[in-house]
Amino acid sequence: MSHHPALAHHFEDLEQQHESATLGMWAFLITEVMFFGGLFTAYAVYRWRYPEAWLEGSHELDIGLGALNTAILIGSSLTVVLSIHAAQRGESRKIVRWLLATIGLGLAFLVVKAIEYSHKFHVGHVPGPNFASGDFVHTETQLYFGLYFAMTGMHAVHMVIGIGLFAVLLGMAMRRRFTPEHHSWLEMCGLYWHFVDIVWIFLFPLLYLLGRNQ
Amino acid sequence: MSADTKRAAAPEPNYITANYGIKSWLLTTDHKRIGLLYLISISVFFFIGGAFAVLIRMELLTPEGDLVDSETYNKLFTQHGLIMIFFFLVPSIPAVLGNFLLPIMLGAKDLAFPRINLLSWYVYTVGGLVTLYATATGGVDTGWTFYTPYSSTYANTQVMYTAVGVFITGFSSILTGLNFIVTTHKMRAPGLTWFRLPLFVWAQYATSLIMVLGTPVLAITILLVALERGLGIGIFDPKLGGDPLLFQHLFWFYSHPAVYIMILPGMGVISEVISCFARKRVFGYGFIAFSSLAIAVLGFLVWGHHMFTSGQSVYAGLVFSFLTMVVAIPSAVKVFNWIATLYKGSISFETPMLYALGFIGLFTIGGLTGIFLGTLALDVHVHDTYFVVAHFHYVMVGGMVMAYLAGIHFWWPKITGRMYPETIAKFAAVVIFIGFNLTFFPQFLLGYVGMPRRYHAYPEEFQVLNVMSTAGASILGIGYLIPMGYLVWSLWWGKVAAANPWRAKGLEWEVPSPPPTFNFDQTPVVTEEAYAYAADDSFVETEAAKPPTYPSDPKVGADS
Ligand SMILES: [Cu+2]
Numbered sequence: 016m017s018h019h020p021a022l023a024h025h026f027e028d029l030e031q032q033h034e035s036a037t038l039g040m041w042a043f044l045i046t047e048v049m050f051f052g053g054l055f056t057a058y059a060v061y062r063w064r065y066p067e068a069w070l071e072g073s074h075e076l077d078i079g080l081g082a083l084n085t086a087i088l089i090g091s092s093l094t095v096v097l098s099i100h101a102a103q104r105g106e107s108r109k110i111v112r113w114l115l116a117t118i119g120l121g122l123a124f125l126v127v128k129a130i131e132y133s134h135k136f137h138v139g140h141v142p143g144p145n146f147a148s149g150d151f152v153h154t155e156t157q158l159y160f161g162l163y164f165a166m167t168g169m170h171a172v173h174m175v176i177g178i179g180l181f182a183v184l185l186g187m188a189m190r191r192r193f194t195p196e197h198h199s200w201l202e203m204c205g206l207y208w209h210f211v212d213i214v215w216i217f218l219f220p221l222l223y224l225l226g227r228n229q
Numbered sequence: 230m231s232a233d234t235k236r237a238a239a240p241e242p243n244y245i246t247a248n249y250g251i252k253s254w255l256l257t258t259d260h261k262r263i264g265l266l267y268l269i270s271i272s273v274f275f276f277i278g279g280a281f282a283v284l285i286r287m288e289l290l291t292p293e294g295d296l297v298d299s300e301t302y303n304k305l306f307t308q309h310g311l312i313m314i315f316f317f318l319v320p321s322i323p324a325v326l327g328n329f330l331l332p333i334m335l336g337a338k339d340l341a342f343p344r345i346n347l348l349s350w351y352v353y354t355v356g357g358l359v360t361l362y363a364t365a366t367g368g369v370d371t372g373w374t375f376y377t378p379y380s381s382t383y384a385n386t387q388v389m390y391t392a393v394g395v396f397i398t399g400f401s402s403i404l405t406g407l408n409f410i411v412t413t414h415k416m417r418a419p420g421l422t423w424f425r426l427p428l429f430v431w432a433q434y435a436t437s438l439i440m441v442l443g444t445p446v447l448a449i450t451i452l453l454v455a456l457e458r459g460l461g462i463g464i465f466d467p468k469l470g471g472d473p474l475l476f477q478h479l480f481w482f483y484s485h486p487a488v489y490i491m492i493l494p495g496m497g498v499i500s501e502v503i504s505c506f507a508r509k510r511v512f513g514y515g516f517i518a519f520s521s522l523a524i525a526v527l528g529f530l531v532w533g534h535h536m537f538t539s540g541q542s543v544y545a546g547l548v549f550s551f552l553t554m555v556v557a558i559p560s561a562v563k564v565f566n567w568i569a570t571l572y573k574g575s576i577s578f579e580t581p582m583l584y585a586l587g588f589i590g591l592f593t594i595g596g597l598t599g600i601f602l603g604t605l606a607l608d609v610h611v612h613d614t615y616f617v618v619a620h621f622h623y624v625m626v627g628g629m630v631m632a633y634l635a636g637i638h639f640w641w642p643k644i645t646g647r648m649y650p651e652t653i654a655k656f657a658a659v660v661i662f663i664g665f666n667l668t669f670f671p672q673f674l675l676g677y678v679g680m681p682r683r684y685h686a687y688p689e690e691f692q693v694l695n696v697m698s699t700a701g702a703s704i705l706g707i708g709y710l711i712p713m714g715y716l717v718w719s720l721w722w723g724k725v726a727a728a729n730p731w732r733a734k735g736l737e738w739e740v741p742s743p744p745p746t747f748n749f750d751q752t753p754v755v756t757e758e759a760y761a762y763a764a765d766d767s768f769v770e771t772e773a774a775k776p777p778t779y780p781s782d783p784k785v786g787a788d789s
Contacts, residue, residue: 025339026416027752035341035415042407046445053449053479057464060475068470142469143461155470161462165453 021197033199040203044210047173051214054166058221061162065155070226072151072159075140077131081223084127088212091120095205098188102198110188110201114181117208121178128171135160163222170218173211180204243646243743258343259746264329265644266350267320272713274316274357279706281309286668286702289695294686302685303370304386310373312364315395316357318629319487322494323405323440324353326636327433329644331409333737334427336418336755338747341411349404356398363390372683374484377465377476381457389458396451399444402490406440409433418736420755427735427759428517432497435521439486439493439528447483450476477539481532489528491625492592493521495632496563499585502635503567505733506582507574510760513566520559527556537608546605553603560596564589579731580654584635587662591627595620598673613683616676622669634661634712642726646743647719654715661708667701734760 019029026032062069098113139147142161148154184204187193193201244261247253254262285305288296297305328346332339340346363369369391371380380388413434417426454476456462465471504511511517533541533549567589576582598620602608611617641649671694676682680691687695729738736755740748 023343024747025337025341025343031415035411038414039342039407039411042410042441046403046407046441049442050445050449053446053453056479057453057475060472061470064472065470142463154468157469158464158471161456161464161469161471164462165456165464169449169452 019197021194029197033197036199036203040206044206047210051166051169054162054169055217055221058162058166061155061158065153065158066226068151068153068155069159070229071153072156072163073223073226075135076163076223077134078223078227080127080131081219084124085215085219087120087124087127088215091117091124092209092212094120095208099198099201099205102193102201103195105195107188107191107193110193111185114185114188118178118181118185121174121181125171125174125178128167135164166218166222170211170214173214177204177208177211180207241741241745243741244746245646245743247746256347258339258347260332260340260343260346261329261644261744261746263346263350264325264327267324267328267353270350270354270357271317271321271325274312275709277361278309278312278317279709281305281312282702283706285309286699288685289687290699292687292689292692292695297685299685300370303372303683304368306683307369307372308364311360311369311391311395313625314373314487314491315398316353316360318491318625319402320353320405321491321629321633322498322636323409323433323436323490324349324401326429326498326633326640327405327409327436327494330640330737331412331430331433332416333740333744333748334430334735335412335416336421336736336749336753337412337416338749340408341416342408345404346408349401349408352404353398353401356394356396356401358394359397360391360394363387363394366390374480375451375454375476376480377454377457377473378467381454381463381465389455392451392455392458396448396455399448399451402440402444406437406444409437410441413437418753418755424515424518425755425757425759426518427497428500428511428514428521429497431518431521432493432500435525436490436493438522438525439490442529443483443486443490446479447487450479450483453479474536474539474541477536478532481535482529485532485535486525486528488621488624489524491629493524495588495629495636496521496560498632498636498639499567499588500563501733501735502581502585502639503570504760504762505639505731506579506585507571507576508762509570509574510758510762511566512569512572513562514759516562517566520562523559524556527552527559531556531603534603534608537605538612550603550605554600557596557600557603560592564593564596578655579638580649580651580658581635581639583655583658583662584631584638587658588628588631588635591623591631591665595623595625595627598623611676613681614676615672615680615682618682619669619672619676622672627665627669631661634658637712637716639731640737641716641719642730643737643742643744645720645723646726647723648726648730649712649719649723650715653711657708657711657715660704660711664701664703664705664708668698668705669701671695671697671701734762 022029022032026035094113094116098110098117101107101109101113135141138150139145140150140160142157142164146157146160148157151157181204184201187200244259247259254266257263257266284297285302288294288302288305294302328340364387367387369384369386369388371384371386371388375388375392380392413426413430453462453464457464457466463469463471465473465476467473500511500517531549531552533545534553537546537550578586598616602611602617602620638649638654641647675691675694675698678691680687726742728741730742731738736753737744739753
């Protein structure tokens with residue numbers, strides 16, 4: 016019996032291996048939902064309790080940069096899908112190209128985020144002993160910024176992990192490790208990346224947009 | 230031909246003899262070896278946690294605080310709780326027995342993700358070492374619950390390192406849970422339908438669901454405490470309008486279900502053991518299977534019963550009190566079914582069975598007193614007293630540790646290929662049972678008359694019961710050392726075990742003891758229900774149960 020080189024010893028066939036990986040990834044994403052769920056719960060509780068402080072805080076965020084980052088991330092989800100598409104058709108060069116694009120967009124997101132963060136540091140809107148509470152009417156605004164940093168910070172950590180994963184995949188793609196019938200790793204990391212995108216799709220309106228018309 | 234006969238003459242290598250050297254263990258991806266790595270590490274933590282318990286009981290021997298001061302005492306009970314919960318109880322049965330048995334029971338060669346399995350052990354070890362570092366450099370005094378704002382603002386102890394240690398270790402639970410869920414779904418042998426699975430597998434599966442859904446919430450909660458303490462990002466800080474009760478909600482959202490992470494796998498062991506030593510199919514298989522899932526789901530809806538006196542709304546308290554009654558039902562279903570299994574069974578009292586029977590009695594007491602505590606009005610009276618301490622020790626020590634020992638003894642021949650010495654093992658089981666009850670029953674009485682928990686000194690009228698409790702703890706401690714001794718002894722001098730010494734049903738008993746590295750030469754095909762014990766089957770040693778003999782005459786082994 017000849018084994019496919021990508022088939023691990025303990026699986027019966029590639030199909031079983033692929034289904035296991037997919038289920039494992041989805042289960043992992045559920046743990047991620049629960050993880051971020053804790054943060055979103057805290058957000059919901061405090062927003063409901065201190066609506067004015069939340070308005071005050073959200074007016075400090077730069078909608079332009081937030082929207083730019085949203086566009087960047089949606090674009091990066093597209094490039095991931097294109098790299099998987101290329102793998103399905105066996106176009107190795109294109110896999111490499113789309114992975115490079117994904118990594119580039121991910122880094123661009125982090126650069127924009129760093130610009131936003133450094134501005135907050137500059138004006139003293141980072142929670143802690145040096146918080147410029149004089150800028151705000153409500154003390155709870157510091158709570159808003161606490162959650163802003165906790166939520167976007169955890170999201171950024173996930174971005175960094177994702178970029179690292181894609182760097183590994185890039186190495187694999189350059190060594191032509193992906194074939195039309197076997198590219199599970201690419202698909203799994205793609206799922207993860209889409210999840211990280213979706214978290215941002217929630218963060219952007221909740222932190223930047225809600226109540227801005229008031 | 231001659232090469233063939235030579236190979237047949239030597240016993241086939243099993244997972245232990247397959248290769249040697251420390252590297253072959255530390256880099257193994259074999260689920261059985263990883264189970265053993267976990268067995269060693271959690272045993273270490275069990276005895277460290279136990280040492281703190283010894284100090285606690287010694288201090289409480291007299292009413293005055295004479296052995297340690299109050300601050301040290303706070304650290305003692307915190308360290309005891311932390312280590313026992315996160316580093317022993319949570320991983321115990323899943324990571325040791327589950328790791329070893331789940332793939333074999335499913336007819337698989339390994340868990341779905343063997344490298345992630347190894348990673349989970351390293352994650353556990355790193356988390357454990359960080360926590361031990363915190364312990365060695367002063368320890369922590371917040372109680373295992375890390376309540377804010379004490380933990381985030383006021384405590385001057387090693388909260389940060391401990392939090393980091395617990396945070397890290399949480400990921401080992403998540404990884405184990407993911408692995409079990411995927412393996413159970415995708416790697417069952419042909420013919421092994423969901424309703425032919427051993428109940429041990431159902432229990433592990435339900436436990437894994439809780440691990441996967443609950444542990445991330447603990448992770449983010451602890452992370453927020455660490456952010457508040459380390460960086461001043463005060464999510465729970467009342468000075469900024471933050472709400473310490475939000476911390477309690479998030480913490481108990483994990484930590485009540487965590488109680489079921491700790492007890493459900495034990496219930497799985499009990500189903501296997503009872504069925505084997507009563508020589509009967511488990512009564513109400515479907516009820517036991519689904520009650521595990523019911524516990525996993527309902528367990529997430531009752532966390533508020535830890536907060537009856539915290540200032541949460543009375544209406545919330547009423548709802549949580551009601552739901553707590555509801556979550557007791559599936560546990561009761563299990564107990565009834567086990568007892569019905571015993572009814573008219575051909576029972577024999579081997580050591581695993583003694584522990585299993587002990588489990589049923591003690592878990593029932595622990596569970597019923599849990600209902601007392603879930604009753605809103607009564608809880609206000611006994612809240613934060615020794616009644617609570619006695620209750621959860623009946624469930625955790627009387628329940629879980631008994632089940633763990635039942636499982637270790639039951640599968641010891643499979644894991645090591647050696648029998649443990651039966652007579653002394655039975656003696657130890659009796660010592661542990663007596664020691665346990667003498668330790669914790671007096672604490673129900675103490676709590677009922679009002680002795681609060683977490684104090685190092687107490688009024689004189691409580692002394693008699695405290696002396697009884699300390700005496701019991703001494704017996705219990707010795708009781709735990711005996712199995713430690715004879716189990717290690719048996720590795721060298723124990724009787725060689727047959728493939729199926731208990732004549733039990735289940736795929737794990739159809740492979741050699743110890744099993745070969747990939748468990749099965751050929752994927753087994755399952756054609757019968759679990760626990761298909763014959764009606765007139767009694768537990769007697771037969772041909773099948775005798776140890777295998779390896780032919781010394783090459784001609785005999787040539788065609789095998
Ligand atoms: Cu509870």
